[in-house]
Amino acid sequence: MLNGVHPWLFGLAILAVVSFIAIAAWTFKTKRSPKILPVLFLLIVTTLVIGYLTADSASKRDTQRFLHNNIELANLIAISTQNENHAQIRLDGSSTTAIQNIESSYAEMFKRRSSITGIQTIRKTPDGKFQPITRSGDNKIANGVIENPSTFAKAWEGSGQILLLDDKDSASVAAVPVTNSSRKVEALLLATFSGESYRSSQFDAQKGVITMTAILLLLTIFGGITGIQLIQTLAEARVARAELLLQGDRIREQMDIIAEKNQLMAASHDALAQANAKLQSLATLDGLTGVMNHRALMEFLSVHMKRNGVIGSPSSVILLDIDNFKQLNDQYGHMAGDEALRTIAQVLKQSCPKDAGVGRYGGEEFMMVLPGASESAAFAVAEELRRRIQMAKTSSRAVTASVGVSTVYSLSKSEQTLIDEADKAMYHSKQNGKNRVTHYGHGMLESA
Numbered sequence: 001m002l003n004g005v006h007p008w009l010f011g012l013a014i015l016a017v018v019s020f021i022a023i024a025a026w027t028f029k030t031k032r033s034p035k036i037l038p039v040l041f042l043l044i045v046t047t048l049v050i051g052y053l054t055a056d057s058a059s060k061r062d063t064q065r066f067l068h069n070n071i072e073l074a075n076l077i078a079i080s081t082q083n084e085n086h087a088q089i090r091l092d093g094s095s096t097t098a099i100q101n102i103e104s105s106y107a108e109m110f111k112r113r114s115s116i117t118g119i120q121t122i123r124k125t126p127d128g129k130f131q132p133i134t135r136s137g138d139n140k141i142a143n144g145v146i147e148n149p150s151t152f153a154k155a156w157e158g159s160g161q162i163l164l165l166d167d168k169d170s171a172s173v174a175a176v177p178v179t180n181s182s183r184k185v186e187a188l189l190l191a192t193f194s195g196e197s198y199r200s201s202q203f204d205a206q207k208g209v210i211t212m213t214a215i216l217l218l219l220t221i222f223g224g225i226t227g228i229q230l231i232q233t234l235a236e237a238r239v240a241r242a243e244l245l246l247q248g249d250r251i252r253e254q255m256d257i258i259a260e261k262n263q264l265m266a267a268s269h270d271a272l273a274q275a276n277a278k279l280q281s282l283a284t285l286d287g288l289t290g291v292m293n294h295r296a297l298m299e300f301l302s303v304h305m306k307r308n309g310v311i312g313s314p315s316s317v318i319l320l321d322i323d324n325f326k327q328l329n330d331q332y333g334h335m336a337g338d339e340a341l342r343t344i345a346q347v348l349k350q351s352c353p354k355d356a357g358v359g360r361y362g363g364e365e366f367m368m369v370l371p372g373a374s375e376s377a378a379f380a381v382a383e384e385l386r387r388r389i390q391m392a393k394t395s396s397r398a399v400t401a402s403v404g405v406s407t408v409y410s411l412s413k414s415e416q417t418l419i420d421e422a423d424k425a426m427y428h429s430k431q432n433g434k435n436r437v438t439h440y441g442h443g444m445l446e447s448a
Contacts, residue, residue: 006055006059006203006206006210008210009051009052009055009206009209009210009213012048012051012210012213012214012217013048013052015217016044016047016048016217016221017044019221020040020041020044020221023037023040023221023224023225023228024037027228032228032229032231032232033228033231033232033235035231036224036227036228036231037224037228039224039227040220040221040223040224040227043220043223043224044217044220044221047213047216047217047220048213048217050213051209051210051212051213051216054209054213055206055209055210055213058205058206058209059205059206061205062204062205062206063164067162067164067172067174070162070172070174070191070193071160071161071162071174071176073113073116073174073191074160074162074174074175074176074189074191075160075176077106077109077119077176077189077191078176078177078178078189080105080109081102081105081121081134081178081189082178082179082180084098084101084102084105085098085101086098086102086121086133086134086178086186086187087180087181087186089102089133089134091123091125091131091133099133099134102121102134103134103135103136106119106134106136106137107136110136110137115193115194115196116137116191116192116193116194117137117138117141117171117192117193117194118135118136118137118138118139118140118141118142118190118191118192119134119135119136119137119139119189119190119191119192120132120133120134120135120136120139120142120189120190121133121134121135121178121187121188121189121190122146122187122188122190123186123187123188124156130146130188133187137192138192139190139192141171141173141192142173142190142192145163145173146190151163152175152188155175155176155177155188156177156185156188157185158177158179158185159177160174160175160176160177161174161175161176162174162175163175171192171193171194171195172192172193172195173190173191173192173193174190174191174193175188175189175190176188176189176191177189283296284296286345286359286360288338288341288342288360289341289342289344289345289360290342290345290349291345291348291349291358291359291360291366292357292358292359292360293359293360294359294360294361294362296359297357297359297360297361297367297369298415300357300359300369301315301317301357301367301369301415301418301419302415304357304369304371305371305408305415305418307371308371308372309408309410312409312410313371313372314372314373314374314375314407314408314409315369315370315371315372315373315407315408315418316369316370316373316374316375316377316378316405316406316407316408317367317368317369317370317378317405317406317407317418317419317422318367318368318370318378318381318382318385318403318404318405318422319361319365319366319367319403319404319405319406319419319422319423319425319426320344320365320366320367320368320382320385320386320389320401320402320403320404320426321364321365321401321402321426321430322340322341322344322364322399322400322401323399323400323401323402323430323434323435324434325337325340325363325364328340328396328397328399331396332396332397336394336395336396337364339394339395339396340364340394340396340399341360341364343392343393343394343399344366344389344392344399344401345358345360345366346392347385347388347389347392348366348368348385350388351381351384351385351388352368353370353373353381355371355372356368356369356370356371356373357369367419367422368381368385373407374407375405375407375439375441378405378407378439379405379437379439382403382405382437382439383403383437385401385403386400386401386403386435386436386437389401390435400434400435401435402426402429402430402434402435402436403425403426403429403436403437403438404421404422404423404424404425404426404427404428404429404437404438404439404440405422405425405437405438405439405440406418406419406421406422406425406439406440407439407441421440422440424440425438425439425440426438
């Protein structure tokens with residue numbers, strides 16, 4: 001032991017310092033936060049200091065207890081020695097029987113007390129020096145301290161004393177007085193105690209302190225490692241949270257950009273739809289009147305004639321021509337002619353039955369396709385058209401129209417045949433006074 005504290009505690013301190021250095025190196029090598037290192041160092045130092053002070057206190061208490069027990073034991077041996085008629089022993093070594101009895105008692109004491117390595121009694125010679133009288137065991141250590149008569153002055157005065165020797169064995173020598181029947185000190189009993197028992201006693205006293213210190217150091221070191229890792233985890237969590245927030249901002253920005261692009265695409269789609277509708281309108285509608293142009297009108301007629309012919313349903317065509325249209329243009333100008341065309345087209349659209357189609361056949365001629373209309377139904381529609389045209393208001397003068405109607409009940413007639421029949425009926429209306437309706441039926445002209 002060193003200064004009363006077991007070397008294990010100092011070994012524990014060295015191990016703790018090495019562990020701290022290793023933790024610090026690991027912290028900086030792995031680029032973790034070193035914030036907890038000063039706290040960890042302070043906790044390690046505090047634990048070691050408390051452990052040292054506690055161990056030192058326990059060592060001192062145990063030393064006092066150990067030395068007190070040694071003195072008490074020496075007193076018991078002194079009493080036993082006194083009872084063996086030690087007073088009869090002379091300085092010249094007489095009374096051999098008493099010496100043998102005393103030394104025999106010492107031998108029995110060695111068997112029971114392994115901590116005692118030597119026992120002897122000493123007396124003062126007339127010249128003031130010490131002279132051994134009885135002895136047993138190894139008394140070299142005791143002999144080394146009796147050269148100076150003043151060493152055991154307190155013992156000669158009647159009190160027990162003990163010397164704790166600072167040699168490599170940490171041995172101790174207890175000196176107690178041996179008195180005669182009149183209570184006068186006649187000799188000193190010197191009992192030598194081995195350092196091994198002293199060290200064992202001190203270690204037993206400090207073992208709990210060292211164990212508790214080791215546990216606290218272990219908890220502190222692992223707590224420090226855990227704290228460093230926890231700080232690293234929290235830092236990574238904060239970085240991850242910041243990255244998530246940044247990613248969220250980027251996602252929102254991307255979503256805003258996508259939404260803006262979607263709006264642009266929607267606007268482009270609408271513009272494209274409008275352009276397609278306009279193109280469709282330009283492709284299928286007459287630019288002046290807004291009704292179907294000739295091509296679209298022919299496609300409409302063809303589709304419905306074939307469909308109705310398959311199911312055996314009739315189809316009718318109304319063909320009309322504005323009366324005296326050339327005179328209107330010559331007298332009032334082409335602007336008036338265009339107005340008349342638009343007015344008639346508007347009347348046709350307003351008078352057009354459901355599922356029917358209206359278009360400009362060419363020049364001042366218009367056609368209405370009536371899918372499913374019989375002869376009588378088609379004739380009635382044509383008559384209503386004629387009447388409304390006659391009543392329509394224009395800025396120049398009233399206009400009239402000559403109307404021809406044709407009906408087919410099967411696929412026996414082509415589209416062009418049906419149109420030709422309506423054209424003949426219309427021509428018949430013009431030849432017979434204009435502003436009238438004529439139906440072409442069963443291969444002959446019939447006038448209403």
